[in-house]
Amino acid sequence: MKTTENTAEQFVQLIEQHQKLIWKVAAVYCSESEARKDLSQEIILQLWKSFPKYDPKHKFSTWAYRVALNVAISKYRAKSTRKRTKHNYFKQGEWLVWGTPNWEEEKIERLYQCIGKLKPLDRALIVLYLDGHSGQEVAEIMGFSLSNVSTRIHRIKQLLKDCVKS
């Protein structure tokens, strides 16, 4: 019992430290705020369900990114995030309380929009890259080779530059 409580405490602490990660992943896969909330709840729930499999030898952020991206890509591809999760999770209450970020620059909103135009796996790559992960870390989270990641990121960067400019 005590172990479960400790585990939950530890989990809550880790999620507190990494809540931005959940927000960002949800934001690049859902443009509507309600769908984004649903997706973030789903991500948190799946993180909790998968937590027993987490190996502390690895960085929590690497594991959390994998889970969050896998949930987001699957839900995005199933195209029924709201229908599936609304009744199951949303009515339970909101675990992440969201303000409306006051982006001083429209450009950041534009950047999110441009990322939203990419294919699901490419969105994951660029979010990881923008979050400051090295090519090697991106490759580890995604399961691609390093050279593959570098080539794709190079192309995506060019595309985003053009998109934000336009």
Added chain:
Amino acid sequence: MEFQELSQLWQNSDRKLEQNIQLDLPQFEEINQGKVRPQMNNYLVTVLIELFVGVAFQSFLNNFIGGHLATPAFWVPAVLLAVINVYSIVFNAYQLYLYFQINLGEPVIEAQRIMTRLRLLERIDTYSLLVIIPLCAGPFLIVGAKHFLGLDLYQFSAYFLPFFLMNFVVAAIIVTLLRLFPDKELKENQAFLDSIVKMEEGYVGDLV
């Protein structure tokens, strides 16, 4: 605008996010108190039921075949049903295997490959039923009538043969239609699997 600038924007927005997101701890702790019970996965339940029914049906067919070895008119349709049923059991067992292989903490590509394959199998399973049902209706009726009613349907062969042939035609039409108008989800999942393979091979292709 250089990408460096976009990257800087992202980092700045990251700092602002901290002021706008807050974890609602009392709500969140409900996770641990068991108040949040996500719906049991319908897919898993369906596959388990199919598997259970398949195994039970196989046991029935084995007994039926054993009891009618002297009359090919009955054991032949039963064997046909058994072959299709074994295929169905193996198919369901493979789906179950893939389901338990899903680990969201695995690299994204690996987990997505398994989940997409599973979705693909789910669609194939649904559509294969459209073909299997008309094909198996005749043998199923012969076996069922004999076992449960003690009735030999061959005595109605004047009606039974056209019914049997009609079912073949229905199955053939369904196969043709499915080939002409493949399911959108089936196509999308196959395309996603193909794109994963291409990405792994280093092919960049279209990004949007």
